[in-house]
Amino acid sequence: MALDLIIRNARLSSAGPDNPAVDIGVRGGTIVAVEPNLAGDGPEHDARGKLVSPGLIESHFHLDKAMIIDRVPMQPDRMVRDHMKRTASIKHTFTAEDIYARAEATIEQCVLHGVTHMRTQVEVDPNVGLLGFEVIEQLRKDYAWAIDIQPCVFLQEGWTDVPGADENLVHCLNRGAPVVGGGIRYDKDGPGQIRRVFELAQHYDIDVDFHLDGGHDVKNPDYPQVCEITDRIRWQGRVAFGHGSRFSCMPVKEQAAVGKRLGESGVSLAVLPATDLFNGGRHMEHSVMRGVTDANTLIEHGANCTISTNNVLNPFTPYGDCSLTRIANLYANVVQRYGPKDLGVCFEMITDRAAKVMRLGDYGIEVGKAADLVVWNEELPSDVIAKCALPLAGFKRGRRIFLRELPTLQRPR
Numbered sequence: 001m002a003l004d005l006i007i008r009n010a011r012l013s014s015a016g017p018d019n020p021a022v023d024i025g026v027r028g029g030t031i032v033a034v035e036p037n038l039a040g041d042g043p044e045h046d047a048r049g050k051l052v053s054p055g056l057i058e059s060h061f062h063l064d065k066a067m068i069i070d071r072v073p074m075q076p077d078r079m080v081r082d083h084m085k086r087t088a089s090i091k092h093t094f095t096a097e098d099i100y101a102r103a104e105a106t107i108e109q110c111v112l113h114g115v116t117h118m119r120t121q122v123e124v125d126p127n128v129g130l131l132g133f134e135v136i137e138q139l140r141k142d143y144a145w146a147i148d149i150q151p152c153v154f155l156q157e158g159w160t161d162v163p164g165a166d167e168n169l170v171h172c173l174n175r176g177a178p179v180v181g182g183g184i185r186y187d188k189d190g191p192g193q194i195r196r197v198f199e200l201a202q203h204y205d206i207d208v209d210f211h212l213d214g215g216h217d218v219k220n221p222d223y224p225q226v227c228e229i230t231d232r233i234r235w236q237g238r239v240a241f242g243h244g245s246r247f248s249c250m251p252v253k254e255q256a257a258v259g260k261r262l263g264e265s266g267v268s269l270a271v272l273p274a275t276d277l278f279n280g281g282r283h284m285e286h287s288v289m290r291g292v293t294d295a296n297t298l299i300e301h302g303a304n305c306t307i308s309t310n311n312v313l314n315p316f317t318p319y320g321d322c323s324l325t326r327i328a329n330l331y332a333n334v335v336q337r338y339g340p341k342d343l344g345v346c347f348e349m350i351t352d353r354a355a356k357v358m359r360l361g362d363y364g365i366e367v368g369k370a371a372d373l374v375v376w377n378e379e380l381p382s383d384v385i386a387k388c389a390l391p392l393a394g395f396k397r398g399r400r401i402f403l404r405e406l407p408t409l410q411r412p413r
């Protein structure tokens with residue numbers, strides 16, 4: 001059998017520690033065989049018995065405002081929560097070339113860390129208009145060889161009371177944006193925004209991805225309204241939201257109820273540990289709360305959850321190397337989860353569980369699925385999270401898109 005690629009000696013993420021390594025055969029960008037000692041001819045990549053997983057997925061990202069931290073005024077005081085305002089203050093300086101260059105550099109770093117799919121939030125507030133949307137559309141085409149980018153258009157700085165905001169968003173949906181988002185923290189009428197998002201989702205038959213239930217106030221959470229509308233219009237499996245940091249301030253019994261409710265409605269949560277750790281607890285001078293929800297608990301009670309980077313080098317998160325395994329490790333460390341089982345779930349949250357949110361039908365290591373693959377220097381998915389592992393090689397539809405050499409120690413002779 002003539003093949004375009006054979007990955008030899010691959011340990012699959014679904015396999016237990018004693019399962020034998022397999023070979024993965026690829027033709028025309030698709031996996032056509034997964035079996036030991038595959039008989040076939042073609043270019044080979046030896047995984048040396050180490051883990052091969054599907055590509056990583058950033059389920060909640062902001063490409064358009066990445067890498068701006070050097071242009072934004074410094075925060076005057078740790079206890080001031082002004083990251084949105086400081087970001088907004090420089091948005092008038094954004095140009096198409098500028099957004100393209102920053103987002104391109106960010107995408108390349110994500111790809112080098114094993115990411116083959118991304119849902120990126122795209123702001124279309126009147127102060128940037130359609131600039132970000134058009135640039136992301138261009139990048140989506142230019143980087144299709146390495147990554148599938150799914151834009152989610154939304155209004156960061158308010159919607160229901162902002163002249164021109166709704167028109168911008170509708171314009172993007174008319175041009176084919178596949179997901180509509182929401183950011184209700186800065187809207188005068190949060191529930192009104194939620195209703196409008198679902199109205200558009202139904203009209204355009206598209207998926208929904210909000211920013212909800214951030215902060216630490218556990219009174220009047222946003223998710224019940226979202227679940228109620230999701231159930232009513234039968235949008236189960238098509239609705240996600242990011243943050244949910246409030247849930248970390250609830251007793252575990254109440255967190256379990258949240259997990260159960262989200263699971264029943266098919267509403268997913270993306271936990272964003274870097275951003276929530278950086279911004280949470282600013283009202284506390286000492287013994288600062290963490291504000292990162294234990295997604296493992298919500299999953300145990302029926303919800304689907306993911307872990308994602310969200311922001312890179314901007315006032316929302318002034319750090320970032322675009323390593324999703326580092327973010328998952330940060331999450332596990334903060335919520336005090338470890339070991340093969342719990343860290344295995346963390347790995348699912350940056351692979352299979354995120355694929356469910358993006359409704360990727362051709363994702364996974366199975367015959368007939370897209371050959372979007374990552375080779376690790378580890379044996380188990382939990383090791384990847386525990387060690388913030390860096391991938392050794394990545395493949396997009398069977399074509400190798402990066403290689404990483406292991407460092408070697410230079411011992412004295």
Ligand SMILES: [Zn+2]
Pocket residue numbers: 060061062121211242310
């Ligand atoms: Zn976000």
